[in-house]
Amino acid sequence: MSTPTEGREITFAQAINEAMHEEMQRDPSVFVLGEDVAAAGGVYKLTRGLLDAFGPERVRDTPISEAGITGLALGAAMTGMRPIAEIMFGDFLGLVMDQIANQAAKVHYMSGGTFNVPLVIRTTMGAGRRAAAQHSQSLCAWVAHIPGLKVVLPSTPYDAKGLLKTAIRDNNPVIFFEDKMMYQKKGFVPDPSVEYAIPFGKADVKRTGTDITIIATSSMVQVALDAAEELAREGIDAEVIDPQTLTPLDEASLIDSVKKTSRCIVVDEGYQRFGATAEIAAVIGENAFYHLDAPVHRMGAMDVPIPFSPILEDQTIPNPTAVIKAAHTLVGR
Amino acid sequence: MSTPTEGREITFAQAINEAMHEEMQRDPSVFVLGEDVAAAGGVYKLTRGLLDAFGPERVRDTPISEAGITGLALGAAMTGMRPIAEIMFGDFLGLVMDQIANQAAKVHYMSGGTFNVPLVIRTTMGAGRRAAAQHSQSLCAWVAHIPGLKVVLPSTPYDAKGLLKTAIRDNNPVIFFEDKMMYQKKGFVPDPSVEYAIPFGKADVKRTGTDITIIATSSMVQVALDAAEELAREGIDAEVIDPQTLTPLDEASLIDSVKKTSRCIVVDEGYQRFGATAEIAAVIGENAFYHLDAPVHRMGAMDVPIPFSPILEDQTIPNPTAVIKAAHTLVGR
Amino acid sequence: MSQEIMAAPSTTLNKDRLLELYSRMLTIREFEEKAQDLYSRTLIPGLLHSSVGQEAVAVGVCAALRDDDYIASTHRGHGHCIAKGADIGRMFAELFGKAEGYCRGKGGSMHIANQAVGNLGANAIVGGNIPIVTGAALSAKMRATDQVAVSFFGDGALNQGILLESMNMAAIWSLPVIYACENNHYGEYTPMELVTAGDIKQRGTSLGIASEVVDGNDVLEVYRATMEAVDRGRRGGGPTFLIFNTYRYYGHGMSDRDRPYRSRDEEKEWRESRDPLDRFAARLIDAGHMTPSEKDRIHTDVTGLITRGVEFGTRSPFPDPDEVLKHVYAD
Amino acid sequence: MSQEIMAAPSTTLNKDRLLELYSRMLTIREFEEKAQDLYSRTLIPGLLHSSVGQEAVAVGVCAALRDDDYIASTHRGHGHCIAKGADIGRMFAELFGKAEGYCRGKGGSMHIANQAVGNLGANAIVGGNIPIVTGAALSAKMRATDQVAVSFFGDGALNQGILLESMNMAAIWSLPVIYACENNHYGEYTPMELVTAGDIKQRGTSLGIASEVVDGNDVLEVYRATMEAVDRGRRGGGPTFLIFNTYRYYGHGMSDRDRPYRSRDEEKEWRESRDPLDRFAARLIDAGHMTPSEKDRIHTDVTGLITRGVEFGTRSPFPDPDEVLKHVYAD
Numbered sequence A, B: 001m002s003t004p005t006e007g008r009e010i011t012f013a014q015a016i017n018e019a020m021h022e023e024m025q026r027d028p029s030v031f032v033l034g035e036d037v038a039a040a041g042g043v044y045k046l047t048r049g050l051l052d053a054f055g056p057e058r059v060r061d062t063p064i065s066e067a068g069i070t071g072l073a074l075g076a077a078m079t080g081m082r083p084i085a086e087i088m089f090g091d092f093l094g095l096v097m098d099q100i101a102n103q104a105a106k107v108h109y110m111s112g113g114t115f116n117v118p119l120v121i122r123t124t125m126g127a128g129r130r131a132a133a134q135h136s137q138s139l140c141a142w143v144a145h146i147p148g149l150k151v152v153l154p155s156t157p158y159d160a161k162g163l164l165k166t167a168i169r170d171n172n173p174v175i176f177f178e179d180k181m182m183y184q185k186k187g188f189v190p191d192p193s194v195e196y197a198i199p200f201g202k203a204d205v206k207r208t209g210t211d212i213t214i215i216a217t218s219s220m221v222q223v224a225l226d227a228a229e230e231l232a233r234e235g236i237d238a239e240v241i242d243p244q245t246l247t248p249l250d251e252a253s254l255i256d257s258v259k260k261t262s263r264c265i266v267v268d269e270g271y272q273r274f275g276a277t278a279e280i281a282a283v284i285g286e287n288a289f290y291h292l293d294a295p296v297h298r299m300g301a302m303d304v305p306i307p308f309s310p311i312l313e314d315q316t317i318p319n320p321t322a323v324i325k326a327a328h329t330l331v332g333r
Numbered sequence C, D: 001m002s003q004e005i006m007a008a009p010s011t012t013l014n015k016d017r018l019l020e021l022y023s024r025m026l027t028i029r030e031f032e033e034k035a036q037d038l039y040s041r042t043l044i045p046g047l048l049h050s051s052v053g054q055e056a057v058a059v060g061v062c063a064a065l066r067d068d069d070y071i072a073s074t075h076r077g078h079g080h081c082i083a084k085g086a087d088i089g090r091m092f093a094e095l096f097g098k099a100e101g102y103c104r105g106k107g108g109s110m111h112i113a114n115q116a117v118g119n120l121g122a123n124a125i126v127g128g129n130i131p132i133v134t135g136a137a138l139s140a141k142m143r144a145t146d147q148v149a150v151s152f153f154g155d156g157a158l159n160q161g162i163l164l165e166s167m168n169m170a171a172i173w174s175l176p177v178i179y180a181c182e183n184n185h186y187g188e189y190t191p192m193e194l195v196t197a198g199d200i201k202q203r204g205t206s207l208g209i210a211s212e213v214v215d216g217n218d219v220l221e222v223y224r225a226t227m228e229a230v231d232r233g234r235r236g237g238g239p240t241f242l243i244f245n246t247y248r249y250y251g252h253g254m255s256d257r258d259r260p261y262r263s264r265d266e267e268k269e270w271r272e273s274r275d276p277l278d279r280f281a282a283r284l285i286d287a288g289h290m291t292p293s294e295k296d297r298i299h300t301d302v303t304g305l306i307t308r309g310v311e312f313g314t315r316s317p318f319p320d321p322d323e324v325l326k327h328v329y330a331d
């Protein structure tokens, strides 16, 4: 639990903005491009202030050309720059998978290690905004499936800032998923003068516990923590652990936690089938097999296109009640 | 084991060609479009003879515009036609994921059930052809992750023909993956006069056995059968079961098989991480938990961009030797 | 003046049809105003994009179409739906997420589809409908009907590669498709000229596609240009690219309140001198096609229509929770 | 004739450079012929696409570039690599899948990259390199170097949407990029005209991009046109679109033997009347820049280069099996 519990409180959105701002200050090769990111400061105001601070060369409003944006960013990354490309909604990954998966992910390997791709693609995930089927998906599993990419899912302002800094300094293509429902959530983050970055591939234990492990990503970390709190009242002590990066995945920490608790729930907001919960459950199932007292239980988004109507949409996302129920079943009380 | 063991022998490629030919004859709304599919009969000659039989309106050479091809096919499917679009290599799915996943997959649901999408997208998968990182991938997990799509992976000429016929008659978008290394493989298929179609969502037991279940898809079915044969000589009786469709997935049959054998290996040619083996292993791990004598073992493609050099590429694909070794570990002898 | 309205043979519309055009435009405007009001009162969830100011495009285009012709639309699509013949009540129901909405509440504002009148659906991916509509045109051609298909999209979609791919196929196959670009000069908060190279019209002509820039705030001009395109399509003459210059009065969406990316003067100029409803009303009155009292009646009728629509939507039940699992797959 | 060759100031090349152009073209041709031979003897695995017939484009373009200028190439990319300065031995090593290949055997024929001379790599996705090269040009501009970047692609890539997206950004940002389309009139087995609408050049001009159709079998014309484009790019004048008309003599790939989609007469016409090497050799000899014995020496030298290259590639070891796991991620 590295997240500070006191100090300066800022929003998830501000944390991301600060990370970009600080890295652009530190390194003149870092620049930002995307739709409405410059003059307007981004649809969610994530890039607010960057244009004023760094000018229009380094903060670029692009046409609505997601594949082009990604490809241009890749070309710039191969030739001395460190672009941060914003793809406004994670759903639009469908438009850019060729440039991400066939190109960016493979350049370093295909070139025998000669070209690096220090590229960050920031995009969103998460339902709940009544934005319907094409603006609500969490497609992290698509990119996590592709070797050569790193995949980051921060769950707090502190993590978002520290992980984004690491992403910007990484020499590989990093896909950075921001839950849009989290942008206004606040959390403690050190003073800007206190420099920190969070390494990839280290799961973060958000709550220690002994009875059951809840592995949760991004938006689902808070769901897991809410469930854990209620479970604690009922005498069930849940450990909540956040992998923070799907690639690299800190398998060892996840496995160790489950070896300790003997039970495991995996919660993620992507579609359940062939999604992130499948990989994590499979890893746990294979490596903690002899320690498990019950089957690993997966909770992803319902396998339906995300519906608009609130009464329908709300059913599609895992919630604390459902996690609690699953925990009862696994713990047997 | 529905595959016939005698009769007419044809190749996997011919089986697919026959399915298209017969369905186009049966139903005038079926048509084919793709790059070089008409005059040239396809890069792998899968569409050979269709132009002569059905003319250029129903067998269309397209520009090299994969997203456009897919979107046009979708629009035609929504308005009375039943297109079969060919995407020459499965790797090019990166170019068409928006039209497949954001559009085709969601039309029926988003429209409240008013529009149907009877669309087949035929594409390839499979490494081993020294075609390198952008022409060798098996990206089935990408589409299997998306609700609203059906995903088919035939493993024999018989299955290919029967499943493709079902795909063409289905009122949903179906992504049909053909292992390009299998095109010239032969198998028994009934006479064209004997009409058959293979239902989706039914796993096919390719070999019955009692000691261990090997769940294998597409190209990996033969790898599993080869391994099983060798294992049989060593006194280990393996069951080989082929899900045939990833969506819908015949979970019950897979689970039942593992309940019987108590051990399970899952083999698939997609990248292992966040791939098809993860989903299947998770399903088995959750639902056959109390019957498992050993952890479910996954074998996917190595998590690297697929290298060109044969000495490197060959290591990336699961092979019978590796399956045998894994079986020994699980069975404990 | 009366003659002027009727000038070109293809635009000959009798009084009833002329008044209907006005009434439709007004319906769209009132629908949008009401929807924004309901949104502000949190009765409509999600995202909402108003087409106020752009009514003449939707109405002029759809007036040139038959019920069995196809359209598909965008995130800013209420106008297109209404112009193609949607029921106001079912539209409000959809915006509320109700069971009697066009998509049973599953689609919402950005995804209204209406199969009965060939509306293939609104699309929330910029440019997403372009190949789909082109495919519908291919289908029409293959089925040897004389249907045409219209893709509505904004100036922002001009820079989506799918436009090139689709237009190219439409051109080589002479498909009966009309690319109807609503150039409202902004894509979200970014002025079109800053991100769009060259002369827009040439994105069509460069592919050998008949292309025209049209005053999108003049409903009869829109109708005339579309009729020509429809004739071309039905005759087997291939695709047409129409660029309709127009303006959205409100922000991009409901959260875009201050509109710092454009001036109040510019907005005023469009609203006061080029409003599609005002202009058309004045013309109708001048030409003797509409009396002030007829105009009043139309306004009253439209207000009634909107009120009844909201009532219908409000009364409509929410979908059954089980509905969430329905329609993932067709039978 | 001598004057003619030297006519335009930007194309002034001295004898050495002229002979070098010839020698480079010949190297490409001999490389391709040898590679096909090795492939037929199963010494090269995978896919192989010959650029024989198109040598003048690769050589003429790259002759106008500096070592620090960027290129990226296609599945038919050997010529571009050689023209940009690749070592023949390391290229053969790559085609063999050997450790000393440019990609340590991991890329193969379709993915040769050569960082030392700005070759960002061949790309097996039709159109795939177009935005990447445009991004390299953006990078050059942001770093305020005067580098330019060249994207090679075939006529088939004209119909990939990414072309529109990339060209549009290059135009609005005035990027120093050259879009070098090798129009060999076929995309695999499909004639270009059947699938490509309109006047190709207008895909550039419609975006305000300086565009020119060039005889791609005349190496000096290629050089001249590219020099103009390079000057434009270095001066901050923005992108250029060059369409080089040319022809591939062999099949699309090694499995395309019969070439039923085109006539033997057409092939003969290109080979016999428009061969880039023959034409240039004749011109050099006519103009007194190359004597027959100089020509012979060049041929002997090139043959030696190719032979040594094959030897190097042959001797080179296969990669260590562990190499498979290396370079998935950079440090």
Ligand SMILES: Cc1ncc(C[n+]2csc(CCOP(=O)(O)OP(=O)(O)O)c2C)c(N)n1
Pocket: A035, A064, A066, A088, A092, A095, C075, C076, C124, C125, C126, C127, C153, C154, C155, C156, C157, C184, C186, C187, C188, C252
């Ligand atoms: C592919 C894609 N990129 C970005 C967005 C986010 N977005 C929604 S509307 C919009 C602006 C569209 O501009 P335009 O096409 O001109 O239509 P207008 O809103 O002006 O009607 C953007 C960028 C999107 N929905 N889809």
Ligand SMILES: Cc1ncc(C[n+]2csc(CCOP(=O)(O)OP(=O)(O)O)c2C)c(N)n1
Pocket: B035, B064, B066, B088, B092, B095, D075, D076, D124, D125, D126, D127, D153, D154, D155, D156, D157, D184, D186, D187, D188, D252
């Ligand atoms: C996106 C994509 N679609 C299809 C292919 C398969 N393919 C490889 S080369 C080729 C033809 C390319 O034609 P052109 O661009 O004219 O280049 P040429 O082969 O004539 O040099 C095709 C269709 C591919 N590699 N990438």
Ligand SMILES: [Mg+2]
Pocket: C154, C155, C156, C182, C183, C184, C185, C186, C187, C188
């Ligand atoms: Mg606009």
Ligand SMILES: [Mg+2]
Pocket: D154, D155, D156, D182, D183, D184, D185, D186, D187, D188
């Ligand atoms: Mg070509």
